[in-house]
Amino acid sequence: MSPFIGGNVYSLPPMDAMTLPQRAGAPRSSIHASLPDILDPNTAANVSIWHVCCIGAGYVGGPTAAVMALHNPNVRVTVVDRDETRINAWKGRHLPIHEPGLASVVRLARDGSKERRQGARGQAAAGATKGSQTPTDGSSHSSRQPNLFFSTACAETIANADMILVSVNTPTKLRGVGAGRATDMTAVEGAVRDVAIHARPGTILVEKSTVPCKTGQLIKDILEAYRPGISFPVLSNPEFLSEGTAIRDLMKPDRVVIGCESTIPGHRAAAALANLYASWVPRSKIAPIGLWSSELCKLAANAMLAQRVSSINSISAICERTGADVSEIAKSVGMDARIGSQFLKAGLGFGGSCFRKDIASLTYLAESLGLPEVAAYWQQVLEMNNFQRDRFARHVISSLNNTLRGKKIAILGYAFKKNTGDARESPALDVIRILLEENPRCVAIYDPLCSAADIQRELRVLEDDRPLMRPDGPVQIMSSAYEACADSNAVLVLTDWDMFKNSRPVAGSKPVEVAVDQFDGAAPASILRLPLRSEKPPTPPETPKMQTLESEQDDRLVPEPPCPADCTECQTSGQRNDIGSKDISTPLDWARISKSVKEPSWVFDGRGVLDARAMVGMGFRLETLGRASMY
Ligand SMILES: NC(=O)C1=CN([C@@H]2O[C@H](COP(=O)(O)OP(=O)(O)OC[C@H]3O[C@@H](n4cnc5c(N)ncnc54)[C@H](O)[C@@H]3O)[C@@H](O)[C@H]2O)C=CC1
């Protein structure tokens, strides 16, 4: 009898040879005896990848395609999306997402670089390309042609591709079977249908989206239904980047997982993808595994990271009642090499578009497989996450005498974490929902990167019959932290932005940089240092058009055409095409804030970013998650 019978909603085929337990005594190699080695560059010898199409120009598709194009100058990488506004943004000066270093990578791969010649003694040669300037860095290189493109022509691009990366959204289903937990596969199905209809036989399809285990079978079924008998190798290549450090994560990944079927075409396809990555990732970091393992390892990785956050948050609640300090506990626990120090920061809990939905998907998968105990185990990670923000918000209310009527609450930070403008699934939304139940006069929100439009879109789920953002309140989105805090009864810090900190950065801590060797169209010759740091000198607000990227000042880059005179982005927010172009580095002047808030100057730190002694010295009454003062 199938182990999957019993309320399963996924159609689960039998496991393939890669995931079957080995027969006793049979060496593992016997399963793969006739299969070519995926990590051998020659395995893909007869698979030519000249054109990669990436479906989905979002947080994963855009940066992944850009980095892949940067390191494979001879491969044409085209990102397609149905969303014309998003595609136009990728083509222009104002990229649709904020990631440190992203604009530099896009500029180089999308726009190319100019030729440069250097004389024998380091002087610029007379024959340098017209218009090029004397190299200041001693480099010499041939021009690099653009090889990164953005387009809405999905069908045409798919038809020309040798490999297709599916990077579309996989949110949680909102209604129907599995609502609230199962993965909504609409976008994946749509993209795969397009591939099935338009792709050439043999085109390799790569799942980059995070999907339930066994989605590869669903994809193969769709392909078979539309193009019976035609072979399309299917790979799983989950993405592990984090928002805010996407370019660094893509440039220097801990690992690249490539899941494939244990067939000769499967291994050849995996080897072709491995070859693309091997342009910049050491082969030792490329992990070929089975298709189902690859799909499941992505959910497992996210679930385990989220579990650590919930674990430390559960301890933070105990700290508040005992007088222990959660940051001290995290430090000492994390010094155990077996545990490690990352993902032990207590706070409002995890937000973002993936952790919650991926754990929900995992619990649903477990239940579908008849494993309610497993589902309940992971469900508890989500419960703890909700508990954390719930008790934080309720503590704010109880500290303000159990009523917010007539009161103003300032919210510093809406993004789910620092260094991103992504407003999706922020813990702030839950906190604001609970605060609004108490009818405050005003909730004033400030975030340095999230756009007002994005915050408004997120808050819409809290609206009943009247809009929340009316001229008379109750919610206002401010462009200045000082305006948000002025006259407030309490200030809540909900994102760990560095600029909110009131202590100096640790001496010796250096900004992260990644060196890129890709100006040269022929051979790597010169280095672009990507500005991955968040610390940048503030740009005067009155001259937004003068703000430039570090790479834009580099005379090796092909100049970008200027924005049209009526560009709304330029007018409203200044250049937003790289994280450094917004001022996220000037520390908040807490002393100034202390003079404008109402007594007793409440500050509630939901992210553990504020130094208590300094805040109390300025007259604030500070409450921090995970410290005894909370109770
Ligand atoms: N956001 C993140 O940091 C990470 C996300 N992931 C996973 O990657 C996947 C994508 O996530 P995001 O990039 O954040 O999503 P996103 O929502 O930012 O982008 C998805 C894009 O796909 C487009 N799209 C949907 N169906 C399409 C179709 N049939 N044809 C053309 N375009 C189509 C949408 O218009 C949208 O622009 C998800 O499965 C997510 O779980 C994985 C790692 C990190």
Ligand SMILES: O=C(O)[C@H]1O[C@H](OP(=O)(O)OP(=O)(O)OC[C@H]2O[C@@H](n3ccc(=O)[nH]c3=O)[C@H](O)[C@@H]2O)[C@H](O)[C@@H](O)[C@@H]1O
């Ligand atoms: O699948 C995904 O989308 C991605 O999800 C996470 O990346 P991301 O959500 O962008 O950001 P994280 O740095 O993981 O932070 C997630 C949330 O956890 C919170 N967090 C993180 C770490 C910590 O110690 N404490 C803590 O509260 C953050 O504030 C944030 O709200 C994973 O880290 C990525 O590896 C994964 O690719």
